[in-house]
Amino acid sequence: xxxxxxxxxxxxxxxxxxxxxxxxxxxxxxxxxxxxxxxxxxxxxxxxxxxxxxxxxxxxxxxxxxxxxxxxxxxxxxxxxxxxxxxxxxxxxxxxxxxxxxxxxxxxxxxxxxxxxxxxxxxxxxxxxxxxxxxxxxxxxxxxxxxxxxxxxxxxxxxxxxxxxxxxxxxxxxxxx
Amino acid sequence: xxxxxxxxxxxxxxxxxxxxxxxxxxxxxxxxxxxxxxxxxxxxxxxxxxxxxxxxxxxxxxxxxxxxxxxxxxxxxxxxxxxxxxxxxxxxxxxxxxxxxxxxxxxxxxxxxxxxxxxxxxxxxxxxxxxxxxxxxxxxxxxxxxxxxxxxxxxxxxxxxxxxxxxxxxxxxxxxxxxxxxxxxxxxxxxxxxxxxxxxxxxxxxxxxxxxxxxxxxxxxxxxxxxxxxxxxxxxxxxxxxxxxxxxxxxxxxxxxxxxxxxxxxxxxxxxxxxxxxxxxxxxxxxxxxxxxxxxxxxxxxxxxxxxxxxxxxxxxxxxxxxxxxxxxxxxxxxxxxxxxxxxxxxxxxxxxxxxxxxxxxxxxxxxxxxxxxxxxxxxxxxxxxxxxxxxxxxxxxxxxxxxxxxxxxxxxxxxxxxxxxxxxxxxxxxxxxxxxxxxxxxxxxxxxxxxxxxxxxxxxxxxxxxxxxxxxxxxxxxxxxxxxxxxxxxxxxxxxxxxxxxxxxxxxxxxxxxxxxxxxxxxxxxxxxxxxxxxxxxxxxxxxxxxxxxxxxxxxxxxxxxxxxxxxxxxxxxxxxxxxxxxxxxxxxxxxxxxxxxxxxxxxxxxxxxxxxxxxxxxxxxxxxxxxxxxxxxxxxxxxxxxxxxxxxxxxxxxxxxxxxxxx
Numbered sequence: 099x100x101x102x103x104x105x106x107x108x109x110x111x112x113x114x115x116x117x118x119x120x121x122x123x124x125x126x127x128x129x130x131x132x133x134x135x136x137x138x139x140x141x142x143x144x145x146x147x148x149x150x151x152x153x154x155x156x157x158x159x160x161x162x163x164x165x166x167x168x169x170x171x172x173x174x175x176x177x178x179x180x181x182x183x184x185x186x187x188x189x190x191x192x193x194x195x196x197x198x199x200x201x202x203x204x205x206x207x208x209x210x211x212x213x214x215x216x217x218x219x220x221x222x223x224x225x226x227x228x229x230x231x232x233x234x235x236x237x238x239x240x241x242x243x244x245x246x247x248x249x250x251x252x253x254x255x256x257x258x259x260x261x262x263x264x265x266x267x268x269x270x271x272x273x274x275x
Numbered sequence: 276x277x278x279x280x281x282x283x284x285x286x287x288x289x290x291x292x293x294x295x296x297x298x299x300x301x302x303x304x305x306x307x308x309x310x311x312x313x314x315x316x317x318x319x320x321x322x323x324x325x326x327x328x329x330x331x332x333x334x335x336x337x338x339x340x341x342x343x344x345x346x347x348x349x350x351x352x353x354x355x356x357x358x359x360x361x362x363x364x365x366x367x368x369x370x371x372x373x374x375x376x377x378x379x380x381x382x383x384x385x386x387x388x389x390x391x392x393x394x395x396x397x398x399x400x401x402x403x404x405x406x407x408x409x410x411x412x413x414x415x416x417x418x419x420x421x422x423x424x425x426x427x428x429x430x431x432x433x434x435x436x437x438x439x440x441x442x443x444x445x446x447x448x449x450x451x452x453x454x455x456x457x458x459x460x461x462x463x464x465x466x467x468x469x470x471x472x473x474x475x476x477x478x479x480x481x482x483x484x485x486x487x488x489x490x491x492x493x494x495x496x497x498x499x500x501x502x503x504x505x506x507x508x509x510x511x512x513x514x515x516x517x518x519x520x521x522x523x524x525x526x527x528x529x530x531x532x533x534x535x536x537x538x539x540x541x542x543x544x545x546x547x548x549x550x551x552x553x554x555x556x557x558x559x560x561x562x563x564x565x566x567x568x569x570x571x572x573x574x575x576x577x578x579x580x581x582x583x584x585x586x587x588x589x590x591x592x593x594x595x596x597x598x599x600x601x602x603x604x605x606x607x608x609x610x611x612x613x614x615x616x617x618x619x620x621x622x623x624x625x626x627x628x629x630x631x632x633x634x635x636x637x638x639x640x641x642x643x644x645x646x647x648x649x650x651x652x653x654x655x656x657x658x659x660x661x662x663x664x665x666x667x668x669x670x671x672x673x674x675x676x677x678x679x680x681x682x683x684x685x686x687x688x689x690x691x692x693x694x695x696x697x698x699x700x701x702x703x704x705x706x707x708x709x710x711x712x713x714x715x716x717x718x719x720x721x722x723x724x725x726x727x728x729x730x731x732x733x734x735x736x737x738x739x740x741x742x743x744x745x746x747x748x749x750x751x752x753x754x755x756x757x758x759x760x761x762x763x764x765x766x767x768x769x770x771x772x773x774x775x776x777x778x779x780x781x782x783x784x785x786x787x788x789x790x791x792x793x794x795x796x797x798x799x800x801x802x803x804x805x806x807x808x809x810x811x812x813x814x815x816x817x818x819x820x821x822x823x824x825x826x827x828x829x830x831x832x833x834x835x836x837x838x839x840x841x842x843x844x845x846x847x848x849x850x851x852x853x854x855x856x857x858x859x860x861x862x863x864x865x866x867x868x869x870x871x872x873x874x875x876x877x878x879x880x881x882x883x884x885x886x887x888x889x890x891x892x893x894x895x896x897x898x899x900x901x902x903x904x905x906x907x908x909x910x911x912x913x914x915x916x917x918x919x920x921x922x923x924x925x926x927x928x929x930x931x932x933x934x935x936x937x938x939x940x
Contacts, residue, residue, distance in 0.1 A: 104607055111603055114648075115596050118569065121651045122588060170513045172440070201664070205802050209881035209892055213853075226664075235650070236664075 134252055138162075138243045139231035143221035146199060146208045152221050154196075154243075161193045161269045162243040163262070166223075166234050168200045169210030174238040177256035178214045184262045185218050192245075193266055195219075200237045201226040244269045279344045282332035283417075283424035286373075289325040289380065290413035292318040293406055296387075300403035304396060304470075312391060312399055319387030319402070322409070323380040329416075330377045333370060333423055337363040343430035346370060346423045352436035352857075354830030359442040365451040366437045368572060368587065369416070369423035374452065375568075376412040378459040382488075383409050386463060394484055400470035401463075401481075408462060411594055420587045436830070439856040439863045444510045450502040454526060457496030458564040461529060463488040465561035465602075468554045472605040475612055479543055482553065486540070487919055489557070493533040494915030500526050501787075501908025512864030514798070514877045514896040516904065517791075519668040524647045525567025528640050532560040535636035538686075542626045545691055547616035549630070551606065554613070556633075558602040563640075565595045570647065621693030628686040632679065639675045643668070673726050680733040680788055683781055684740045702743075709739035722796060730792035734785045741778045748775070768917050776918030783914055786907030793900040802881065802894040814897040816876055817842045823888040831856050833865070836880045836891045840869055851880040851893070874899040 142153035154162065165181060167174040185195050197220035199207030204222045211220050223229055232241060235254050242251040242265045250272070251265045296318035303311035333346070337360045342348040350363045350370070364370045383405040390398035415421040441447050464485040471481035503526065504516035517523060536556040542549050569591040619626050646663045688702040713735025717728045745767065752763035767775045801813040805820040812818075821837040833854045840847040849867030856863065869876035875898045882892040 107603060107607070111599050115592070115599065117648060117652050118566075118592055118595070121654075122592075170511075172511075205800075206894075209802065209894065212892070213882040 134249050136249060137247050138164075138241070138249050139228065141221075141223075141228040141231070143198070143223055143228065144204070146204050146211055146220045146222055148204075152196070152219055157194050157196075158247060159192075159245050161245060161266060161273070163193065163195045163266065164198060164232070164241040164243060165195065166198050166200045166229055166232075166237045166239045166241075167210075168202050168237045169206045170202065171200075171237040173256040175214065177238050177258070178216070180257060180259040180262060181218075182215060183259055184266070187263070188266065193270075196221065198223050198228060200229050200234065242266065242269055245273050277343070278332040278336040278339075278341055279424045279426055282329040282336070283422075285325040285329040285332070286376075286413060286417050286424070289322040289329070290410065290417050292322040292325070293380075293383075293410040293413050296322065296383075297403055297406040297410055300399055300406050304399040304403055307396065312395075315399070315402060315406070316387040316391065319380075319384045319406070322413075323377075323384035326373075326377045326380040326413075329424075330364065330373055333373060334361050334364055337361060340434065341430075342432075342434050343427055344423075345425040345427050348427060348431055348434040350435070350437050352434045352830065354828075355434075355436060355442065356830065358445065358448055359437055362441070362448040363437055365455070366441045366447075369421045369425075371451065371455070372412065372421040372587070373416050373423045375455055375459055376409070376416055378456055379405070379409050379412055379462060382460060382463050386466070390467075390484065394480060397467065397470050397474065397476065397480055397484065400473055401466040404466040404469050405462065408466070415587060415590060420590050436856060439831075439854070440510060442830070442856075443854065443863060443865060444506060446502060446506040446509060450499060450506045453495050453499030453502055455499075457492050457494075457499050458529070458568070460488055460492035460495065461533065461557075461561045461564050464492070464557045468557045469602060469605060472554065472602075472609045475609060479547070479550075482540060482543060489533065489536060489540070490915060490919050493530065493537055494912055494919075496526065496530045496533065497915075498908055498912045500530060501905060501911070505905050505908075508901070509866070509868065512866045512879050514866070514879070514898060516901070519646070519665050521647050522567070522571045524643050525563075525570050528567065528643055528647075529560045529563040531636050531640045531643070532556050532563060535633045535640075536560060538629045539633050542619075542629050546626055548619060548626060550613040550615055551610050552633070554606060558598075558606070559640075562595065562598055562602070563644075565591065565598060569595055623689060623699070624693040625686055625689045625691050628682055628689055632682040632686060635675055635678050635682065639672060639679075642671045642675070646671070676788070677726065677729050677733060680730070680737060680784075683784065684733065684737040687744065687778070687781075688740050702740075705743055706736045706739035710736035724796045727792045727796040730788050734789050737781055737785050741781055744778055745775070769920075769923060772920050772922060773918045776914045776916070776920075779914030779917055780911050781914075783907045783910030783912075786903045786910055790900045790903035790907060794898050794904070797899050799897040800895070802892065804882070804890055804892040806890050811893060811895065812842070813895050814874075815843045816840060816845065816895075816897065818876075818878065818893065818895060820891055820893065821848075823883050823891045825888065826852075834880065834883055834888070836867075836878075836883070836893060838867060838878055838893065840876060843873075845869065845871070845876070847876075849876065849878050851878045853880050853883070870902050872900075872902060875901045 138154060140154050142151050142155075144150070145152050163184075181195065188195070195218040197211070197216060197218060199210075199220060199222045201224065202222070203224060207220065207222055238256055240253045240257050240262070241249055244250045250269050253261060253265070296315045299311045299315035299318060302308055303315055336344050336347050337351050338357060340347065340351055340353050340355075340360070342351075346367065346369050347363075350366045351360055355363070365374050383402065386398060386402050386405055391402055392398070416423060419425075436442070464481075467481040467485045500523075503523070507518075508514070508516040533556075536553060539549050539553055539556060543553050569588070572587055572591060619630055621627060646667050649663050684706060688706070690698060694702075710732045714728055714732035717731035722728055722731065745764070748767045748771075749760065749763040752758050752766055753760070756763070756766075758766060799814040801811060803811045805811060807820055807822045810817050810819040817840070819839045819841075821839055823834065823836050826833045826835055831854050833852045835850050835852040838849045838851070840849060847869045849869050851867035852865040854863045854865050864879055867878040869878075877896040877898055879894040880891055881894045884890045
């Protein structure tokens with residue numbers, strides 16, 4: 099019994115150290131994901147401004163950038179200017195930006211959207227189910243979905259303009275080839 | 276010589292002394308050499324002085340905006356007010372490690388001067404352990420891993436300024452140092468426990484020698500956590516105080532194991548039981564403080580608190596591994612000598628309840644640890660990412676917290692060794708009635724959530740046990756010593772501070788439990804866009820928007836909404852604002868809080884008319900009893916102070932009198 103306890107203690111300790119050591123391999127911003135390379139989970143969610151539902155299916159054949167955010171998320175505020183610029187840049191093209199308000203009431207999300215000057219479509223994922231489907235780690239998180247409906251890339255944490263543009267252009271190049 | 280040169284030089288000299296002191300202390304403990312010991316003592320004192328000089332030079336550089344130092348240029352600006360300049364010492368990685376090192380150097384000097392005098396061999400061995408740890412931290416601050424005094428070839432005209440969130444509230448000056456003190460002082464019991472294992476002492480001397488350190492470290496950690504919750508509440512502008520963020524978890528885990536230790540240590544003192552267990556708890560507490568530092572400073576987890584990645588991660592992991600290997604190895608090696616004086620025995624005895632309480636504390640610690648590390652484990656094994664959010668922690672920790680509340684009422688009421696039926700009836704009749712009254716009162720006031728009703732019932736139960744204890748203690752003193760009511764009451768604290776201070780801590784915990792349960796179950800939210808003169812009614816309050824104005828200060832620009840509050844007997848003006856700092860792309864919310872004992876009116880300026888300031892969207896939360904949380908923290912701190920105060924020495928009796936027995940303990 100005591101022997102087993104000793105072995106258990108040593109194994110648990112090794113496990114802890116090993117886990118922590120392996121954690122260095124990850125870059126908290128750019129992580130491989132179980133969902134990249136797979137079809138984007140379909141969703142249909144209520145728009146924050148109350149103007150009805152929005153479903154991913156509406157944008158089939160386009161390049162879709164899905165950004166998970168929340169008003170309580172400070173890094174989201176940080177990345178917002180980059181999103182605004184990229185949205186303006188691709189406005190009216192075949193690139194669509196959708197904001198998904200993560201685990202929050204529509205009121206909170208709407209106030210944030212107004213305050214931050216967000217004019218792209220935003221929807222509420224108040225119980226976090228869609229986020230679960232995408233394997234969201236925590237907001238902010240951005241997914242890039244190709245015209246074929248497959249998730250081509252993912253960025254965890256606040257994103258910047260060059261990263262956004264690079265990911266979008268990569269999808270567009272791949273689609274035209 | 277500039278402040279930067281002075282600080283950097285002082286740290287290098289201190290590193291040399293710490294390495295020297297390690298060797299001297301090892302030699303002194305091994306050969307019982309008095310000259311080596313006195314050399315180690317002098318090294319400790321001088322090293323402490325040098326690290327203090329380094330910390331003060333950094334504060335001086337921050338206060339005088341010396342941007343030739345990279346750390347100052349990154350975390351300070353000419354416009355930064357003095358308080359936040361000084362608090363800049365712990366606003367980023369390098370400075371906080373410097374503060375950490377300074378506290379550790381202080382603890383090392385204390386043990387060198389006092390500890391080695393009281394218990395020479397044990398104290399000297401513990402000193403060697405502390406010196407070794409101090410050397411590690413001094414190594415961090417003198418190498419690129421965390422060198423706070425890195426110079427810039429060309430000093431910029433102005434610095435970047437501190438993180439906006441860190442210059443928005445005075446609590447920032449209080450919360451991190453408290454936590455760091457709590458973290459670092461946990462190193463002293465650890466060093467003594469390790470020393471005791473190295474020397475193969477089977478006894479409890481290490482435990483008696485470090486009792487105060489354990490208590491003070493625990494209290495500072497607890498008060499620091501509450502101060503952090505308060506800061507989060509007053510600054511982050513979401514109306515909450517706890518989010519199970521990895522850094523919060525990192526702080527609560529050692530506090531949980533330290534709380535378990537403070538109780539199980541009594542079992543060892545009274546009954547010579549749980550020896551291996553107590554050493555394990557001290558080791559776990561200290562290892563968890565380092566794990567917490569690693570998690571938050573290495574960049575492996577995502578958190579509001581994490582600083583940028585640096586080379587410090589692998590070094591901290593190496594340090595943590597060394598500590599784990601050393602302590603677990605020593606424990607396994609020495610455990611045959613750590614024999615208990617017998618089995619725990621009767622299930623309805625105080626020691627059994629303490630043991631059970633320890634098991635629950637362990638469960639709480641391990642589940643928090645699991646939730647914090649699970650994303651890392653899952654990714655290491657399957658490559659999949661997931662997040663563990665508040666719901667997991669709430670579901671697991673709330674039942675455990677309720678169980679602890681229950682045990683907190685039962686434990687102190689049971690005698691050591693076991694209780695008779697008559698004792699049980701005498702001790703629990705009144706508290707059980709109180710619990711029933713608490714539950715009924717909760718239901719009558721419209722509380723329906725099961726956890727909340729249970730919390731009220733258990734809170735009433737615990738309060739009744741504490742009142743009963745005080746009443747009986749005071750009555751006994753009146754009967755035995757003929758003291759008057761107030762004197763008897765005061766003497767309970769003076770003569771048996773550890774016990775009655777502990778009860779005061781229990782009352783503080785009850786306040787915290789009530790605050791959490793009520794604020795979680797009964798918060799009312801409202802939000803509306805108002806033009807000046809319009810009002811919004813919520814939970815009996817009337818909130819009128821008087822106007823929106825912009826305020827320009829040297830270090831920031833703000834837009835402020837002026838609100839007039841009436842109703843519920845309140846008459847107040849609140850000023851929620853959105854604050855823009857030059858170094859931040861987005862405005863930071865500064866809530867306006869009308870605090871009260873019954874509830875807090877928490878107002879947030881969510882949006883405003885940017886063109887003509889003609890409207891504002893105001894979000895309001897009426898949060899009941901949340902101020903009891905801070906009050907609870909204060910009461911916990913007060914109880915800890917009472918428990919830590921030394922009992923007065925008994926006056927030597929002039930004539931032979933028969934000493935009246937002290938109340939049963």
